[in-house]
Amino acid sequence: MRIAVAKEIEVCERRVALNPDTVARLVKQGLEVWVETGAGERSFFSDSAYEAAGAKIISDSATLWQQADILLKVSPPQERENGGSEVELLKEGAVLVSFLNPLGNPVVAQQLANRQITALSMEMIPRTTRAQSMDALSSQASLAGYKAVLIAAAALPKYFPMLTTAAGTIAPAKVFIMGAGVAGLQAIATARRLGAVVEAFDIRPAVKEEVQSLGAKFVEVKLEEETVAAGGYAKEISEASKQRTQEVVAEHVKNADVVITTAQVPGRQAPRLVTEEMVAQMKPGSVIVDLAAEQGGNCACTEPGKDIVWNGVTIIGPINLPSSMPVHASQLYSKNVTSLIQLLIKDKALQVDFADDIVDAACITHAGEIRNQRVRDALQ
Numbered sequence: 001m002r003i004a005v006a007k008e009i010e011v012c013e014r015r016v017a018l019n020p021d022t023v024a025r026l027v028k029q030g031l032e033v034w035v036e037t038g039a040g041e042r043s044f045f046s047d048s049a050y051e052a053a054g055a056k057i058i059s060d061s062a063t064l065w066q067q068a069d070i071l072l073k074v075s076p077p078q079e080r081e082n083g084g085s086e087v088e089l090l091k092e093g094a095v096l097v098s099f100l101n102p103l104g105n106p107v108v109a110q111q112l113a114n115r116q117i118t119a120l121s122m123e124m125i126p127r128t129t130r131a132q133s134m135d136a137l138s139s140q141a142s143l144a145g146y147k148a149v150l151i152a153a154a155a156l157p158k159y160f161p162m163l164t165t166a167a168g169t170i171a172p173a174k175v176f177i178m179g180a181g182v183a184g185l186q187a188i189a190t191a192r193r194l195g196a197v198v199e200a201f202d203i204r205p206a207v208k209e210e211v212q213s214l215g216a217k218f219v220e221v222k223l224e225e226e227t228v229a230a231g232g233y234a235k236e237i238s239e240a241s242k243q244r245t246q247e248v249v250a251e252h253v254k255n256a257d258v259v260i261t262t263a264q265v266p267g268r269q270a271p272r273l274v275t276e277e278m279v280a281q282m283k284p285g286s287v288i289v290d291l292a293a294e295q296g297g298n299c300a301c302t303e304p305g306k307d308i309v310w311n312g313v314t315i316i317g318p319i320n321l322p323s324s325m326p327v328h329a330s331q332l333y334s335k336n337v338t339s340l341i342q343l344l345i346k347d348k349a350l351q352v353d354f355a356d357d358i359v360d361a362a363c364i365t366h367a368g369e370i371r372n373q374r375v376r377d378a379l380q
Ligand code: NAD
Pocket: 127, 128, 129, 131, 132, 135, 137, 138, 141, 178, 179, 180, 181, 182, 183, 184, 201, 202, 203, 204, 231, 232, 233, 234, 235, 237, 262, 263, 264, 265, 266, 271, 273
């Protein structure tokens, strides 16, 4: 059975689906691994490192796609420069493992179903204890949370830590993190390590203890409705609850030097947490980093992919932050995808077992069908 690693063609994508270490482990298992020429280049993994790990380097992209039994990628399949889509290159019945953004872009799921591809979406891995080693949303969100703080610290015209010097005392920066999921918790930890005073807010009350255990203060808003959906994700809240949370968080946004927003509701536009009025109240020189920029933004002033200055406040809307740390992002993603494909391989042969709850949840297309109801709904 042949596993192939494609070179990413999405311009912002520097990650690669397998690093040489994981290739070596798969080869040791008796599997054949093909890697496209230059696939690891932007992650600083050379073709020769893959070759030394036992991979075969393939220079012709079409050959690699057409002859793969399992094709591994990071970004969803793209349109190719010379026409046609990457999906069309896959042989019928092949397995594709990648981020596929099936709720945001369900058309790709339809194309994959039309080509009889068994597509496993890394976004659909359940957030369960057994699936933890495959949880690419978490591994990549953690990188984003870390990097968001570094970006904010670099843009802030102040120190982060408190300093007592002969030239006087410097007060620590005040950082407010909105959304305390995986990215938010890593952002709290990183800001604390840099010496900031940190506050955090989330509509899921269960995160209070985690926030406090990282040395941050939890900003609590008591809401009269259930805020947690199946799987522990946040729900979209009512207009009245949105109003209530905005009233409470406005004061914390106003006092912050740095606001980092990470709030998401799966399959929906990101919730709007920071209004124009709130930004107008912030001190000039303050910084907002909006990690939900690609999903519509948590801040009303965010422009995805841009750094703007609005009323003296710098608002940064980064895109694909994990890709800016491609060495570790690829290393962690490699572990996630290899753990997943172990579930698909029995005695060196491909066996897709829908009795396995992880395979069942992650597999969005098989035998010409879109298997996931939410993806089918998103297509309507
Ligand atoms: P996410 O990226 O979907 O959202 C980020 C955060 O935004 C979440 O904490 C969410 O509660 C918050 N949020 C949403 N709407 C908001 C609003 N209006 N105001 C403020 N905050 C808002 O979340 P995630 O980091 O992917 O985590 C989702 C869930 O999965 C969490 O319960 C997390 O603990 C859980 N999880 C479990 C495991 C595991 O058990 N293996 C692993 C990772 C995550």
